[in-house]
Amino acid sequence: MLKFHEVCTLFPEMDPDEKRAMLEDIRQNGVRIPVWVWKDQVIDGRHRFICCQELGIECPTQEYTGTEDQIVSFVMSLNASRRHLSSSQRAAVACQAMSIQRRLRDAAEKEAKPAKPGEPTPKPKPVDEELDDLAKQIGTNRRYLRFADKLRVERPDLFKKVVNGDVKLRTIIDELGDDLMGGKESDDAPGVPDEDEQDEITTDELGHEIPADLRECWDMLKEFDALCALQRDFRKRVKVLCDTAAGAYLERALPEMNAASKSLEKELKTMAPYTVCPHCNGDCCNQCRGMGWIPRGVFDLASEEDRERWSNPAAAF
Numbered sequence: 581m582l583k584f585h586e587v588c589t590l591f592p593e594m595d596p597d598e599k600r601a602m603l604e605d606i607r608q609n610g611v612r613i614p615v616w617v618w619k620d621q622v623i624d625g626r627h628r629f630i631c632c633q634e635l636g637i638e639c640p641t642q643e644y645t646g647t648e649d650q651i652v653s654f655v656m657s658l659n660a661s662r663r664h665l666s667s668s669q670r671a672a673v674a675c676q677a678m679s680i681q682r683r684l685r686d687a688a689e690k691e692a693k694p695a696k697p698g699e700p701t702p703k704p705k706p707v708d709e710e711l712d713d714l715a716k717q718i719g720t721n722r723r724y725l726r727f728a729d730k731l732r733v734e735r736p737d738l739f740k741k742v743v744n745g746d747v748k749l750r751t752i753i754d755e756l757g758d759d760l761m762g763g764k765e766s767d768d769a770p771g772v773p774d775e776d777e778q779d780e781i782t783t784d785e786l787g788h789e790i791p792a793d794l795r796e797c798w799d800m801l802k803e804f805d806a807l808c809a810l811q812r813d814f815r816k817r818v819k820v821l822c823d824t825a826a827g828a829y830l831e832r833a834l835p836e837m838n839a840a841s842k843s844l845e846k847e848l849k850t851m852a853p854y855t856v857c858p859h860c861n862g863d864c865c866n867q868c869r870g871m872g873w874i875p876r877g878v879f880d881l882a883s884e885e886d887r888e889r890w891s892n893p894a895a896a897f
Contacts, residue, residue, distance in 0.1 A: 582629065582641075585621040587655045590676050592669070592744050594627050597846060601880050603631045612885040614640040616658075618648070624655050649688045652681040667724070668749040672742045675729040727753060784855045784873070786890060794872050797853045804852040811845040850877030858890045 594602070611632060615625030622629050623644060632639035646654060656677050665673065728749060732739045735756075741747045784790050790798055815838055821827040822834055854876040857868035868874050879887065 582617060583621050584626055585618060585623045585651065586680060587623050587651055587677075588626045590652075590655065590673050590680075591659055592665075598880070599627065599631070602627060602884075603634065605884055606631045606637075607635055609883060610637075611640050612883065613888050614642040616644050616655075617641045618644040618646075618651060623651050624658050647688060649681060649684040652677045652684065666745060666748065668728075668742050668747075669745055671724045671728040671749060672732070672739060674725060675732050676743070678725075678729070679732070724749060784853070785876075786855045788856050790856060791872065794853075794856065797871075797873060801852055804848050808845050808848050811841045811848075815841050850880070851875045854879050855890065858886075 606628065611628050613625070613628070615629050616623050629639050644651065644654065656674075728739070728742065731742070731749075731752065738747070738752055742749055742752070784798065818827075818830070818834065818837060822831040852875055853873050856873050857865065857871070858874075859865050859867040860872070879890070882890070
């Protein structure tokens, strides 16, 4: 029986709607992209594997032949560009990856044969250099990573919320920044810009370059996020009101109101700009209804094979 390697926990769980869509796709078309496995442990594709278990069918696999301390970089390269993550989530995921990779690397070094007399011992990269490499890879900055790593160690409760996309690092920095970091950082550390300013959107959520005439569409993603946040706040406030005497009658309608609010939030998430049209590369065609881009909801309706092909930033449309 295959087990899940800890690298499977790097990226957030699929939401229920995404999982249902994947389950139905696999039911109808099977698993088109085999799950990656290392020594009887799933390292990438856990959602596909879980869906196969629920459907009672065999899940195709392919064996990773690298060493365990190389697995983290491999899994990050598979997922970092094809997952719809905010800058805060990317920083949090990268910090978890860095922590796991360091531990696996240390374990591998302990098991390795001692160096021969006179043979130089390879030195690990300085922390700042490692952070810079990670920041460049995932599209964020060193201070964001440093703060996220501190948060991971000292406030795992808040860190989990960042990973899940429930709160932005920018918000936590504004509230806890200096206290958490033990005072302000030295002048040589770059400041943390607002997350909206930090992410100059030049690529879509799959890593493809956005044509200049379509970038205004991606600039509006913050409005979609704000409206989703309003729906979540609405449900919380209605629940608080229902717990008072004034909300006694309102409580009867609570299930319907929550369902309607969640449905609206889902529509906002799935209808926001997601990727440049894979059929016309932004030139507008019948597939994208002349928009030049398609939303997440349309992308999810494509076959798993097409989604995997479109998710490769280097792929030619």
